[in-house]
Amino acid sequence: MAEIRLENVVKEFGGGEQAVKDISVTIKDGSFTILVGPSGCGKSTTLRMIAGLESQTSGNIWIDDKNVNNVPASKRDVAMVFQNYALYPTMTVRENIEFGLINRKVPKEERKKLIDEVVDIVDLRKHLDKKPDKLSGGQRQRVALARAMVKKPKLFILDEPLSNLDAKLRTQMRAELIQLHKRLGTTFVYVTHDQIEAMSMGTDIIIMDHGVVKQQGSPMEVYENPTNTFSASFIGTPPMNIIDRSNAVNVLQDINDTIQKVGIRPEHIHISTKPLNLAHCIELSATILSMETLGAETLYQVKTDMGVMNVRSFLTPLSNVEEYFISIPYEKLFAFDRNGDTIKAIVFDIKEEPVHVFN
Ligand SMILES: Nc1ncnc2c1ncn2[C@@H]1O[C@H](COP(=O)(O)OP(=O)(O)O)[C@@H](O)[C@H]1O
Ligand SMILES: [Mg+2]
DSSP states (O other): OOOEEEEEEEEEOSTTOEEEEEEEEEEOTTOEEEEEOSTTSSHHHHHHHHHTSSOOSEEEEEETTEEOTTOOGGGSOEEEEESSOOOOTTSOHHHHHHHHHHHTTOOHHHHHHHHHHHHTTTTOGGGTTSOGGGSOHHHHHHHHHHHHHTTOOSEEEEESTTTTSOHHHHHHHHHHHHHHHHHHOOEEEEEESOHHHHHHHOSEEEEEETTEEEEEEOHHHHHHSOSBHHHHHHSSSSOOEEEEHHHHTTTOTTOOTTOOEEEEOGGGOEEESSOOOOTTEEEEEEEEEEEEEOSSOEEEEEEETTEEEEEEEOSOOOOOOSOEEEEEEGGGOEEEOTTSBBOOSOOOOOOSSOEEEOO
């Protein structure tokens, strides 16, 4: 069990550029916390500082109530799993799992017991005597997990562990990791650039960009209440439509001066071939630029008086006609100020009757 606390943590690699800029966050004990953000935003560096593989330039790191600034990686009781699982090719599965325990001088009987405990969890009992080249990608990743688990760490750190797996296996391993976390109850800190992984696996998400934390919260909090345009457009597929004031005023003529951008999620826009006349909505005429039929849902890209927008619909794909209509519920609109921060006390003058803006 472990709570991790970072206080004003900065990492500079030389050259004056800061990979991590003054981060202060708390990672809850027992949580499955995801560090997510685009490539190069400082996720791995943050993870490596928590693990003790990299020392911070300034700031403090605590694991539980112990300041670990000067504690080496080997003494932090952290187990790590990486994208490239680096198994020893000449060793069997059992030897790979056992290796770290031998290094730590765990007695033979104890090693046997520990391995016995983990192999069923990762479903490797049948494969214990195989070499890694006889295993599938998923099985290899499970060996890496088993190797981490036998150490019984108080913290698991995983850096893009599923990136090398194909899409189907990745989905399966996601589910396995969620179950593993439930079963162990240990704190997991998991790095990914994939927002779908972040949304589906985490109990908590920390969104990073350019070395800073943009938002922290549960997946639904971040989805429902993004605090800035970066979080708003990072979480969700397709991303939230962010409309510049110059386009928004075409339709929302009387919007407040502080609003510089307006956001609407693709799944909150209704699309139809006839006007829908929905109350508390803005209705616009639209032309379809592209349409992707995915089975259960259809993605449209449409051109409107408010600009080009993505629309996600769970209805039957629309037939091919000249004119389409989209309806945007006022209550689903987000407003952002000039810094891209969400303006909470909204502001839109909600019209009781539908507002039609047809050209
Ligand atoms: N060992 C290093 N030396 C110099 N620069 C580094 C080193 N490791 C990472 N960086 C730089 O720090 C920034 C953050 O990198 P990283 O933490 O690996 O990002 P992420 O994991 O989010 O993709 C990048 O600009 C990267 O080039
Ligand atoms: Mg990385």
